[in-house]
Amino acid sequence: xxxxxxxxxxxxxxxxxxxxxxxxxxxxxxxxxxxxxxxxxxxxxxxxxxxxxxxxxxxxxxxxxxxxxxxxxxxxxxxxxxxxxxxxxxxxxxxxxxxxxxxxxxxxxxxxxxxxxxxxxxxxxxxxxxxxxxxxxxxxxxxxxx
Amino acid sequence: xxxxxxxxxxxxxxxxxxxxxxxxxxxxxxxxxxxxxxxxxxxxxxxxxxxxxxxxxxxxxxxxxxxxxxxxxxxxxxxxxxxxxxxxxxxxxxxxxxxxxxxxxxxxxxxxxxxxxxxxxxxxxxxxxxxxxxxxxxxxxxxxxx
DNA sequence: ATAAAGTCTATAATATTAGTATAGTTTTAT
DNA sequence: ATAAAACTATACTAATATTATAGACTTTAT
Numbered sequence: 042x043x044x045x046x047x048x049x050x051x052x053x054x055x056x057x058x059x060x061x062x063x064x065x066x067x068x069x070x071x072x073x074x075x076x077x078x079x080x081x082x083x084x085x086x087x088x089x090x091x092x093x094x095x096x097x098x099x100x101x102x103x104x105x106x107x108x109x110x111x112x113x114x115x116x117x118x119x120x121x122x123x124x125x126x127x128x129x130x131x132x133x134x135x136x137x138x139x140x141x142x143x144x145x146x147x148x149x150x151x152x153x154x155x156x157x158x159x160x161x162x163x164x165x166x167x168x169x170x171x172x173x174x175x176x177x178x179x180x181x182x183x184x185x186x187x
Numbered sequence: 188x189x190x191x192x193x194x195x196x197x198x199x200x201x202x203x204x205x206x207x208x209x210x211x212x213x214x215x216x217x218x219x220x221x222x223x224x225x226x227x228x229x230x231x232x233x234x235x236x237x238x239x240x241x242x243x244x245x246x247x248x249x250x251x252x253x254x255x256x257x258x259x260x261x262x263x264x265x266x267x268x269x270x271x272x273x274x275x276x277x278x279x280x281x282x283x284x285x286x287x288x289x290x291x292x293x294x295x296x297x298x299x300x301x302x303x304x305x306x307x308x309x310x311x312x313x314x315x316x317x318x319x320x321x322x323x324x325x326x327x328x329x330x331x332x333x
Numbered sequence: 334a335t336a337a338a339g340t341c342t343a344t345a346a347t348a349t350t351a352g353t354a355t356a357g358t359t360t361t362a363t
Numbered sequence: 364a365t366a367a368a369a370c371t372a373t374a375c376t377a378a379t380a381t382t383a384t385a386g387a388c389t390t391t392a393t
Contacts, residue, residue, distance in 0.1 A: 042188055042190070042274065042276075042312060043188075043279060044188070044280050044305065045380085045382090046381070046383090047382080049280060049291075049301070052301050053292075056300050071337090071339090079292070082382080082383060082384085084383070084384060084385080085382065085383050085384085087339080087340085088341095088382095088383085091339085101338090102338085102391085103337095103339045103340080103389070103391060104337065104339075104389090104390045104391025105335095105337045105338065105390095105391055105392040105393070106337080106391080106392060107337075107339060107390085107391075107392090108338075108339085109339085128188070130188075131188055132188070133188055133189060134189070146225070146226045152331040152332050153328070154202050154324035154325065154327055154328040155199055155324070157324075157328075157331070158316075158319055158324060162316070165312060165314075166311060168311075169304065169307050169308050169311060170308070173304055181303055182299070182300040182303075185303070186298050192351060192352085193350080193351080217367090217368070218368085228351085228352065228353085230352080230353065230354085231353085233369085233370090234352095237370075240369095240370090247368095247370085248360090248361085248368085249359065249368060249369045250359085250360045250361030250369075251360090251361055251362040251363070251366070251367045251368065252361075252362060252368080253360080253361075253362090253367080254368075
């Protein structure tokens with residue numbers, strides 16, 4: 042049940058951008074700054090941010106003084122959105138996926154025990170990731186620091 | 188967040204063995220029977236059952252009329268136990284794992300937002316897998332069939 | 334014009350997954 | 364004795380995913 046590095050780095054970067062949105066007027070940061078702060082290989086982070094950009098979760102500005110910034114207020118972006126862009130469906134098996142359903146091997150899906158339990162797992166994970174916004178994460182971090 | 192085929196097959200096989208435990212006097216089944224019923228490559232399943240045997244979750248009997256059977260009553264084996272044998276720790280990132288903790292990249296674990304959320308995710312998954320027994324799964328399947 | 338910054342594509346290196354194949358050994362009911 | 368069944372071990376492959384790295388290109392502030 043692992044989160045890939047791609048997913049981990051992407052989530053860290055987005056949380057970082059949410060902090061910047063809260064604390065700086067432009068809300069803009071360069072790849073290198075994020076890479077350094079979060080200890081992420083810069084070129085790898087570049088690909089990840091590009092994917093997030095193509096998914097419409099961040100915007101960017103080219104050229105001198107450019108950088109990345111969140112496409113929306115941090116309280117309108119959920120971890121689930123970020124996760125799905127980078128790591129695909131949340132469901133442990135495809136036959137319980139909401140976003141990418143595929144039939145699995147069971148003779149009868151309705152009475153498949155594994156499917157029922159994995160459906161519960163999917164919902165439990167989705168309930169957390171889809172209801173937690175970047176803003177909420179930042180708040181929680183600040184609370185922990187206090 | 189995917190369950191590997193190894194994990195999927197192993198869980199299916201264990202649920203299958205739990206059904207047999209409930210419905211047959213010996214509770215014993217051969218690899219081939221399970222493989223056929225659950226559509227699992229037999230040689231792959233052999234490896235998986237061996238791993239479960241070495242972990243003490245199933246016992247086996249050699250020779251004619253032999254086979255595999257659960258090492259304990261189905262209500263004393265949880266999906267979490269099976270999962271961990273086959274797919275390793277439940278935690279999405281190692282720094283929130285109970286069974287296989289390792290530090291991650293965060294400068295301060297106590298105030299790392301990602302870590303907090305992934306801790307919640309880990310607990311949500313573990314709460315389901317560690318509290319659901321094979322017997323409970325079988326009951327649920329029977330209820331769905333009725 | 335230049336340098337800072339993102340864009341895009343390709344490729345490499347490594348690891349994991351999902352098996353398949355081989356080749357036996359051991360146990361046990363009949 | 365024989366056949367059925369599990370046990371052990373290895374190792375090989377093929378595909379896929381992961382984790383990057385490299386380099387050429389484009390945009391923009393100054």
